[in-house]
Every structure is written in C-alpha cells, then in structure tokens.
Amino acid sequence: MGIFDFVKGVGKKLGIGGDDAPPSADSLKKELDSHKLGTDDVHVEVQGDTAVLKGKVDDQSIFEKAVIAVGNTLGVSKVQADELKVGGAAAAKEPVFYTVKKGDNLWKIAEAQYGKGQGVKNTVIFEANKPMLTSPDKIYPGQVLRIPDISAS
Incomplete structure (x- = not known):
C-alpha cells in the first residue's frame, strides 16, 4: 500500500518526551489498541519519525483507521503500511x-x-x-x- 505522510508537529502527544521526539513503538501500539479497532494482530515499529505497521487486519476500514490512529500522533511524519495485510477475499484499495x-x-x-x-x-x-x-x-x-x-x- 505504501507510505502515508502526516504532519510531524501536530497530533496527539504520547508520553513525556520532547515535542520533536518520535513516540516509542510501545506507546503507539497502546494508542492504537485504545481505539478498539480490531488491531490485535498489528505490530508497530518506529524507524526515526516513521511508524511501521505490520501484521493483519480484517478489512479496509480497519486498515485505514489504523494508519490515521498512528499517524495523527505528535512526532510521527510517516506511516509505512506495506506489511499490513487486509484479510478476506477483497483486495485492499489505495485509501483516500x-x-x-x-x-x-x-x-x-x-x-x-x-x-x-x-x-x-x-x-x-x-x-x-x-x-x-x-x-x-x-x-x-x-x-x-x-x-x-x-x-x-
């Protein structure tokens, strides 16, 4: 699916680090899970200011919500979701x-x-x-x- 751009300097602040410091993978996963989207099989990694989502979700809407839930976090400028698979028979579409x-x-x-x-x-x-x-x-x-x-x- 690709890499999605976000504004690094805006969004929900997680933790107590500085505003320009990216959040930890654990805090991003906790934020993602707090929305109860069905992302139990999603793993989060942080590479610089990019959050990397890996694993599987049940449908397209959960895929898109997972990307924005993580991306709309202070310190995240990109979300990479190449390795986040959408289950079921329907092929994943490029989100808007x-x-x-x-x-x-x-x-x-x-x-x-x-x-x-x-x-x-x-x-x-x-x-x-x-x-x-x-x-x-x-x-x-x-x-x-x-x-x-x-x-x-």
Missing part, C-alpha cells in the same frame, strides 16, 4: 486521506471531496473517523482524516 487545513470543517471537506451540494455527507466522514474523532467540531489543521468511498452506497 485528507489533511485538514486552517478554516476547514467537515461540511467544507465533504463538498471538496464529494462535490458541490454534498456537504450533508459530512456525517459520513465523521462516522468513518470514529473513534479517533469524538466530535465533528474537534478537527484541527494538520490532522489527517480518512475519506470513505461513497460511490458504492
């Missing part, structure tokens, strides 16, 4: 991610991603990013969100 800009809200993001007049689809984006998002109003510049494919629905 969006980096929040200053002044964005979920309505604006939905219109930008799905087309003019589709702001009402903001709830789809919010639901796709739970449990990492706890409120549609709590997004911040630099945060990466997953944008689900709505063409199938």
Whole structure:
C-alpha cells in the first residue's frame, strides 16, 4: 500500500518526551489498541519519525483507521503500511486521506471531496473517523482524516 505522510508537529502527544521526539513503538501500539479497532494482530515499529505497521487486519476500514490512529500522533511524519495485510477475499484499495487545513470543517471537506451540494455527507466522514474523532467540531489543521468511498452506497 505504501507510505502515508502526516504532519510531524501536530497530533496527539504520547508520553513525556520532547515535542520533536518520535513516540516509542510501545506507546503507539497502546494508542492504537485504545481505539478498539480490531488491531490485535498489528505490530508497530518506529524507524526515526516513521511508524511501521505490520501484521493483519480484517478489512479496509480497519486498515485505514489504523494508519490515521498512528499517524495523527505528535512526532510521527510517516506511516509505512506495506506489511499490513487486509484479510478476506477483497483486495485492499489505495485509501483516500485528507489533511485538514486552517478554516476547514467537515461540511467544507465533504463538498471538496464529494462535490458541490454534498456537504450533508459530512456525517459520513465523521462516522468513518470514529473513534479517533469524538466530535465533528474537534478537527484541527494538520490532522489527517480518512475519506470513505461513497460511490458504492
């Protein structure tokens, strides 16, 4: 699947290290598991400011949520997920991610991603990013969100 870029200087702070220090593999795994996504078979390694995810998840949505749960952590600039496999018969697709800009809200993001007049689809984006998002109003510049494919629905 590749390597996914994140903003190193924003995100959830784990531990007590300096802001520019990458978090430990253990703290990233603990953060990932705290979301109860079904990532028990996922292993996390840290190489510099890159988090490497290895193992297996059951479906595409768990794959994408695992990437953003780890990537939206202070000190992580990239998530490498080449060795994170998606189980089942369906082949994994390249995910669509969006980096929040200053002044964005979920309505604006939905219109930008799905087309003019589709702001009402903001709830789809919010639901796709739970449990990492706890409120549609709590997004911040630099945060990466997953944008689900709505063409199938």
